[in-house]
Amino acid sequence: MASVTFSPDDRYNAFITTLSGAETGPGRLSGIPVAVKDNISTRGIPTTCASRILTGYIPPYDAHVVTLLKREGAAIVGKTNMDEFGMGTTTENSAFGPTLNPADPTRVPGGSSGGSAAAVASGMVRMALGTDTGGSIRCPAAFCGIVGLKPTYGRVSRYGLIAYANSLEQIGPMARNVEDVSLLMEVLTIHDPRDSTTIACPYRHTPDPTIRGLKIGVPEEFFGEGVDPRVASVVWEAITRLEAQGAEIVTCRMPSMAFALAAYYVTCTSEASSNLARFDGVRYGPQADTRRTWHESFQEQRREGFGTEVRRRIMLGTFALSSGYYGKYYAKAQAARQQVRNDFLRLFRTVDVIAGPTMPTVAFRLGEKTDPLSMYLSDVLTVPANLAGVPAISVPCGTSEGLPVGLQVMGQWFRDENVIDVAAACEQGVSS
């Protein structure tokens, strides 16, 4: 079997692990170097989630998507940096140090799939896999100026993805153009019965930028308080270009945006508090001190192994699920989540896709966001798609202060093809 030489100058700290002689074979991705986010299990290759708690863990099995990549001949050349367990918007919360934004190395690449975005944006790889729980593919795609798709929930198997928030997250493709994102999407959507939350719905599609007659809904809330007016105007220009290409623009309302962020953070921290319980040092990870009682050793293991943000989210989620608070937080968040779904259902009765900015601002400076709450607020435009499970793409649509701005396009459930087409049209508009 042939192998691909990979010895990149990783000046942006995009990778946690690189593999110099990755194997490649025949297939649609033959010879193409692909980077994989380090929360996706790779047999025989350390998979860390950018956490100390997984030090030394080498998965004995491949994630379904990794099997699919290999089947198509892709060369998996490295595992990319990320916010620990996906918990962050900047890729600064990593046990392996922050990743830098290739568009401006004094800025963050976004997160949590910042390593994958930087690896693609810098040209080290042609494509990468990211994961998106509340914007973790779209945010770094927007900040680094590449294309990233969060598929419909249930279209790509999560088998082998180390869970942060199971009901929200999907694995998705990231690349410099829509065509490559589409190609990767074809590979990733082969059905896997091991993930009970998927349905068999393979993506077979060639991006088609003709959008004549397509109805694009633009919710007012996506241009509301907190959205940088300079970013807003770049996105409006892109939407106007789509109109010029024949699309019909319909302004609309999405009232559930008012509590989407709260619903998102209660849900993802609750699920995370449970998902991350398994990291106790008994089966893998650094050896616990066995002279202590098991609960003492569990405590120490978890205190030492998890970073600050992960510990904060575990605490929040544990609280939200506690008896006496469940109804007030978790149950309420699920009710709010249903309202978000209902908003999408209502809007999709009259429009084909929904568009707006991916992020309220351009990439932050490294170290700029120190207050967790203001960091959480920057996810406000990306979380609705995760709460509803609809497909959403971020595609470069211009620059502000010389930094990339992303247009976000959200589509109907299992119509990932539509958002790909709109992204292709946007891409055409930007390049022409």
Next chain:
Amino acid sequence: MSATPVTQPANTGMAIDDEVIVGLEIHCQLDTKTKLFCGCSTDYRDDPANTHVCPICLGLPGSLPRVNRKAVEYALRVGKALNCGIAPEAEFARKNYFYPDLDKGFQITQYDKPIAVKGYLDIEGDDGEKRVRITRVHMEEDPGRLVHKGAADRPKYTLVDYNRAGIPLIEIVTEPDLRSPKEARRFLNKLRATLEYLGVFDSEKEGSLRVDANISIQPKGWFEREGKGKADRGRVEIKNISSYKGVEKALTFEITRQKNLIRRGQKLESATRHFVETRGVTTSSRSKEMEQDYRYFPEPDLRPLRVCDWAMEIVLPELPDARRARFMEQYGCSPIHARTLTGELKLAEFYEKVADIDTALAATWIADTLLGELNYRDMSITLVPPEQFRELLVLLREGSVTDKSGVEVLRVLLDQLKETGRCEGARACVDRLGLRIIVATPTLTGEDPVMEAAKEALAEQPQAVADYRAGRKEALNFLVGQVMKKTRGCAKPGDVNKVLADLLEEG
């Protein structure tokens, strides 16, 4: 705190108008080939630790559960057999707690949407037929198992074996409808029989059944008046009872302990206690465990189960009550025999394999004799080859051996089976031991062995003969005994009586 020593017999301390209130939670392993959420084999019992594991049942990061269809079908069978309603939408939930044998840090179970609810099981209660209400039946996975190394009281270190992790369990919860340890035992026997008839449970597998029992002693009629949760006297949950006998023992112990406390005027607090099988006592466990907040929430990796329609299609096999009725109808079994014979699936099947020889004879010999001999030897009916038992029944029916010899042969055969797993033929055994019946011929030629023995006995016991002749008729019984001894029980008592009477008459 150690167990309170038993100083009083069980029947003191309790006021006449108190009654015992018992509810059970029973965990049964479903006898599927593979685990609940992965393809690992469930046949782990004789294999080395951690050999029946995969990324899923080890809870490795990134693995996802997938529901075993067969396990759901088994749970539905149980729900239907216990006359439960099947939930239109059942849901798996996570029960979050830390323990080294729990590889994901949570157990996948069912919480507020169990697969089956509100059923009942009829049992033979202390005062006749009794309906025990079933609160719910839910599905869950078994955790792994801790293996403590070193001395039993102070283990040096502990190993974890995940072979058991992911074995499908059902938990069956009853309403507090049981009123004595004996009723609890009868309920469990009936439940076990039902599960076995359904083909979903193998009671012979070690650890396949575990019981938690809730028990309190309340003024008579309190439960009917007040229902759950308002008692003066606390309720004790006894955890982790792993045998049928253990349940009766644990409850009996606990009743004695609680009565003693009541008698001394002490307040009974609600508590969790552990049953120590080897000592037959319950001991207090840390109160910390009671206050656990399991933070249940719906399992996001699995879809809700919508299995109502499927449940309707499932046809149940014949269950114990129906079989009991059929045994009375078809074989003319007495109600008691029918109940005993159908109380275990394998026993019922055994009976039906030999019943054609003589339905009444077979019923008596299995229910009254074989079962006792098996219990005495702690043997299972499955070890007994029906052919050998058939042969014995034939010998008994044709009058070739006496009942007494029949028992002797049975004991010999069972001892052989227990020791070697095999036994000789019943007929061969009779001949080898010379137990074939001695039939008295009515002639007085002296060639008849019964006649021989009788003559010998009369010659040896002149005093008895004299007593008889003097009108002390009970001396005949003594002489009969002497003849029986000489013929090693192979003569029919009626024959011996007659021959002796004839000889004494003559003389």
